[in-house]
Amino acid sequence: xxxxxxxxxxxxxxxxxxxxxxxxxxxxxxxxxxxxxxxxxxxxxxxxxxxxxxxxxxxxxxxxxxxxxxxxxxxxxxxxxxxxxxxxxxxxxxxxxxxxxxxxxxxxxxx
Amino acid sequence: xxxxxxxxxxxxxxxxxxxxxxxxxxxxxxxxxxxxxxxxxxxxxxxxxxxxxxxxxxxxxxxxxxxxxxxxxxxxxxxxxxxxxxxxxxxxxxxxxxxxxxxxxxxxxxxxx
Numbered sequence: 001x002x003x004x005x006x007x008x009x010x011x012x013x014x015x016x017x018x019x020x021x022x023x024x025x026x027x028x029x030x031x032x033x034x035x036x037x038x039x040x041x042x043x044x045x046x047x048x049x050x051x052x053x054x055x056x057x058x059x060x061x062x063x064x065x066x067x068x069x070x071x072x073x074x075x076x077x078x079x080x081x082x083x084x085x086x087x088x089x090x091x092x093x094x095x096x097x098x099x100x101x102x103x104x105x106x107x108x109x110x111x
Numbered sequence: 112x113x114x115x116x117x118x119x120x121x122x123x124x125x126x127x128x129x130x131x132x133x134x135x136x137x138x139x140x141x142x143x144x145x146x147x148x149x150x151x152x153x154x155x156x157x158x159x160x161x162x163x164x165x166x167x168x169x170x171x172x173x174x175x176x177x178x179x180x181x182x183x184x185x186x187x188x189x190x191x192x193x194x195x196x197x198x199x200x201x202x203x204x205x206x207x208x209x210x211x212x213x214x215x216x217x218x219x220x221x222x223x224x
Binding site for chain 1: 143145147152153154155156157160200202204206207208209210211212214215216217
């Protein structure tokens with residue numbers, strides 16, 4: 001039982017490049033989330049999903065896109081990377097109103 | 112509009128003493144509260160939770176207290192150990208049907224030898 005896995009662990013992007021952050025969970029959770037954490041700051045919700053085919057915006061969705069075609073996977077797409085997207089990205093999953101489990105994070109540097 | 116607030120960005124405690132981390136909330140519909148611990152370069156990990164029908168939950172060195180009338184919860188760590196040095200987040204669910212966990216900004220706890 002791996003829990004929540006994220007790839008890659010670290011990535012450097014040039015301004016204007018695109019990439020997809022992968023997230024997979026094996027706990028059969030309906031809810032999945034993407035957060036970002038900037039240095040010294042709290043967690044900000046980017047997008048979330050309450051089930052396959054259903055996604056919704058969080059606090060800071062601009063510059064990102066998501067899809068949820070399966071229960072297990074919830075990839076986060078960055079289009080036209082900007083320096084402001086330099087951050088650590090965490091994926092999480094849970095069942096409704098239960099403990100949310102986090103992945104180890106992806107550290108992204110946009111130069 | 113910060114519905115879950117951790118007003119102390121940092122806290123320093125001597126090893127062996129009690130650490131008390133505080134969290135205030137404004138939404139009376141919150142009914143389930145969680146504390147997470149986060150080490151640098153790792154994802155947050157679940158620590159302890161409490162339902163609004165209780166006022167205390169204990170797990171080893173960790174105890175969470177909930178005061179619903181004051182909309183306040185606290186995490187007590189006794190005795191504090193160097194490995195407890197981390198950032199602690201409190202979080203809350205807003206009742207059945209809630210879709211998002213609402214997080215506080217975090218408190219950085221440093222345990223000094």
